[in-house]
Amino acid sequence: MRGKADSDLVRRQNRMLVLETLRFHGPSARVDIGRLTGLSPATITTITLQLLQEGAIVERADLAATAGEGRRGRPVVSLGLNAEAAFLIAIKISIGTLEYALADYAGQIRARANVTVPTRRLSAQDFSKRLVFETQKFVRDNVITRNQLAQINVAAQGVTDNVNGAVGWSPAFRVSGVAITGPLADAFGVPCTLANDANMIAEGLIARKAVATHGTTACVFMGYGIGMGLVIDGAVYHGTSGSSGEFGHMNHIPSGALCRCGRRGCLEAYASDYGILRSAENLPDDTPCPTHAVEPEVMIALENAARRGDQNAVAAFKTAGAAIGLGLARMIALLNPDRIVLSGAGTRALDLIEPAIREAIELSVAEPLRQNLVIETLPIDRDMIIDGTIDAALRQMDAGLYATTQAMAAE
Amino acid sequence: MRGKADSDLVRRQNRMLVLETLRFHGPSARVDIGRLTGLSPATITTITLQLLQEGAIVERADLAATAGEGRRGRPVVSLGLNAEAAFLIAIKISIGTLEYALADYAGQIRARANVTVPTRRLSAQDFSKRLVFETQKFVRDNVITRNQLAQINVAAQGVTDNVNGAVGWSPAFRVSGVAITGPLADAFGVPCTLANDANMIAEGLIARKAVATHGTTACVFMGYGIGMGLVIDGAVYHGTSGSSGEFGHMNHIPSGALCRCGRRGCLEAYASDYGILRSAENLPDDTPCPTHAVEPEVMIALENAARRGDQNAVAAFKTAGAAIGLGLARMIALLNPDRIVLSGAGTRALDLIEPAIREAIELSVAEPLRQNLVIETLPIDRDMIIDGTIDAALRQMDAGLYATTQAMAAE
């Protein structure tokens, strides 16, 4: 049970519903919002009037023309999210790089920046300071003056603690416990959130309607690392501290191959780019892991070698597939998902690893658990982490705006 | 987002809140309900008046005396759930046995019955028929006349499909796809629900406040089989088809020991009673699994042998602990729970298996994921499945009653 309900809850929920509808379906007429939400025209008038007054949405006269096709009656007035209502910054922390994006309330990216930062050479405190410094620079460079900054969201690889807003362990750092949200919130005075990068991919898929709003979908990311975002009934599951879906560091073989996390036998040590490369080169499985990402060209060359019949390469991809397959089989037994979505650069080699994945699942998952299971590949190869981070931030901003009951009263 | 909100939603949610409060805290005065729910006295008066008129709750004059201790002012009137409001039947299906319980709306068990049925020798259809027959007999034996039967809930081991209300695979049956809820619903005309037995243990723990209403708790059951119920934010997670938490049939070692589910390498093949027994007796790991439960005496003898230093027995329990520990480690990586509760007869041997469990977790779970993790043992050894099934049924009945908006209008 969610707690007591009153008229305030009703208004907030319905305002949120209207905002979500506009975000999901794009600019829409009041009639359409009514049809999509199930709310009466009278209510839509009231709610949209408030949102217009607050500046969250705007009339889109520019879209009126489209309707003119023998359409009689009073023409519709399209309403859309007010792009200028607020701005957000999405930051992606990777090894050696900070990636910035500035987006407006409509979700459009207004500016980007990549900053080289020696993440693995800085202390926790120095990194926090540097992060604030670079963010201030990004804000200055893009003159967010009259436009208000409303939210900063950060995505990082590894184990993130999104309660305390710190990175527990990440390949990007040599140190642990790097504070992220605290310093940013202090410096900018806006809500800041830290999250795992794979979970942000899942957020992006939800926003793009690539994931159903019911049931359980596991969004697996394969590439330099292996990650997973779990979507349960349309919402990303974050776990207790925010680090659910550490699929890559789920144990595959006890005391097995060395992983860059320092442990042995993680799935990632067999199925990530560096794991595949290591086994293709017949290196001992305790060969130290590279601290930098494997160049795509190297992986593409290895894939092509495998396709030409290079036995070492073939075996390496097969090993990777078996690891992922067994990991998925274990996940399926635990969670009984209805859908698995594979994404990331690693899917480029899907032809080489998929048979082993399917074989492992068939071998170790009970038939009733897999008979209705859909496994599919997301063709989108580009980096979806920033996009998903923006989507998550927008959702939080909607939730902030919808709760603006007090602000209305104050005004 | 959950859809549009209106005054109907408000009333339903607050009625449900009042019912849940009474179920959770026992009979309470209106003032106390107000304090616990956050609703105003005026609202409590209105809601309780309706519930009294509908017969869902009753005044408990018998509890008035307890207050008399120098208490001034108008005495409280305790309200409690009306035990006679409705009745439910909980059924537990195990190998060779149907276990029945009749409970009232207050959760008190009014009658029990155990019926021997050759579950593994019947066809799917024959079992369905027999189930209806035995249930009819149970109803007749307990003369549920003026008292109305409102709900039938069934718990079964194995893979349950609670969407279609059929058992996919279970050690209780030789066949698969045994229809449960359909035949019962047809025969009795009341809502019927099928669920996995481990999930019902989790339901029981929630009702007994043994599980927090926030965060993620994994309730592991160890005994003849190995099961798990996942509680996320106070609600049992059932997965897509209702078979989440097949922890026992999560793969432990590929192509490993034979499991009674017919596959190889399941965790259960190493950590369940029969698995432990098999390895203690140094039998080949493809020795066919018994189709009946291992006698508790046999396991107790084995535990004592291990405690006396019998190396085979010690090794067998250690192997079991390692299997459970590694399984938990994998689950932790995926789900980042804040609490793990171990229960079931298997916890009797916890002294023998716990070191191996902890070792496996420490070896293969990243530190940030386990630093705030609590692992505890539930002393309750008795069979909690029937209790949990009753609790789940009561919750469904509350939800049915709270929705009784229409009934009120009709009346």
Add this chain to the structure above:
DNA sequence: CAACATTAATTTGGACGCCAAATTTAATTT
């Protein structure tokens, strides 16, 4: 033992939300 104090529960009056139905608005068609 009657007036007072205290606490529980109800009643009253008002606010806010939603909706149905009537009305207004802005276009096309005739």
Add this chain to the structure above:
DNA sequence: AAATTAAATTTGGCGTCCAAATTAATGTTG
């Protein structure tokens, strides 16, 4: 210009909640 059509708004009513006033039931006290 009048009729038609469809979107959006306004009006009036209903249901929910809450705060404050009132009533109810008991213990305390002079």
